[in-house]
Amino acid sequence: MIQPNDQLTIRDQCRLLGLSRSGYYYVSKKETELNLKLLKRIDEINTAEPTWGSRMIRDKLALEGDIVNRKRIKRLMAILRIKVIYPGRNLSKRDHAHKVYPYLLGGLVINRPNHVWSTDITYIRLRRGWVYLVAILDWATRAVLSWRVSNTCDRYFCIEALEEALRIYGQPEIFNTDQGATFTSPDFTQPLLNLGIKISMDGKGRALDNIITERFWRTVKYDEVYLNEYTTMLEAKNSLGKFIKKYNNERPHSACAGKPPLITYTSSLEVQVPA
Numbered sequence: 001m002i003q004p005n006d007q008l009t010i011r012d013q014c015r016l017l018g019l020s021r022s023g024y025y026y027v028s029k030k031e032t033e034l035n036l037k038l039l040k041r042i043d044e045i046n047t048a049e050p051t052w053g054s055r056m057i058r059d060k061l062a063l064e065g066d067i068v069n070r071k072r073i074k075r076l077m078a079i080l081r082i083k084v085i086y087p088g089r090n091l092s093k094r095d096h097a098h099k100v101y102p103y104l105l106g107g108l109v110i111n112r113p114n115h116v117w118s119t120d121i122t123y124i125r126l127r128r129g130w131v132y133l134v135a136i137l138d139w140a141t142r143a144v145l146s147w148r149v150s151n152t153c154d155r156y157f158c159i160e161a162l163e164e165a166l167r168i169y170g171q172p173e174i175f176n177t178d179q180g181a182t183f184t185s186p187d188f189t190q191p192l193l194n195l196g197i198k199i200s201m202d203g204k205g206r207a208l209d210n211i212i213t214e215r216f217w218r219t220v221k222y223d224e225v226y227l228n229e230y231t232t233m234l235e236a237k238n239s240l241g242k243f244i245k246k247y248n249n250e251r252p253h254s255a256c257a258g259k260p261p262l263i264t265y266t267s268s269l270e271v272q273v274p275a
């Protein structure tokens with residue numbers, strides 16, 4: 001699909017397809033058939049039971065006939081970027097050289113567009129592997145302002161999503177993320193600081209601090225990912241794109257008084273979204 005040529009650079013081709021350049025060059029590590037099976041099942045268990053840690057998941061898998069140790073479970077949970085909902089160890093790995101910002105959303109009334117945006121990354125399974133999805137949401141309207149798919153969990157595809165959201169929709173007052181190295185990187189935080197945007201970060205081990213994004217991931221998993229079996233990253237990207245477009249523009253949302261999220265967002269701000 002992406003080929004070197006004189007008309008378009010690799011970067012331009014990736015941009016047109018909505019794929020990350022780092023993902024294009026990445027050569028995936030092969031996982032065993034058992035690990036691929038476990039990744040899919042652990043993702044399903046976590047989506048249904050987000051408070052379960054590695055012990056509970058290990059015991060659930062054992063009841064289903066898969067006897068594996070906690071060391072393997074923890075490694076696979078890290079691949080999935082699972083953040084268990086209880087005060088404890090956070091599997092979104094932090095870089096201690098990066099600055100961590102305080103959580104600003106506690107008790108805050110968020111009832112207008114562009115007050116708070118948030119972002120996170122989730123695992124999307126393929127038939128024989130996986131990719132990652134990042135999305136930027138407006139908290140008040142639940143609108144998905146931008147998103148990207150990559151087969152590497154790096155900061156670059158997240159920065160691309162951030163740049164697109166800022167270019168099209170302006171800027172929020174507060175931007176919320178987790179404490180992972182992806183989002184604490186100066187490459188990600190400095191553009192926000194340059195615009196005077198306040199940065200908020202979830203407390204360590206507190207996935208519920210970013211509950212709006214977590215709820216969106218559940219919707220994506222149950223209503224799209226688990227109903228399909230993507231063969232390639234491009235197939236996943238195209239199918240997710242159709243789902244997000246429908247979610248934004250056609251699907252009623254209770255937080256928007258029964259109206260679609262992006263329709264509510266744009267009508268409130270009179271934002272002109274490019275075709």
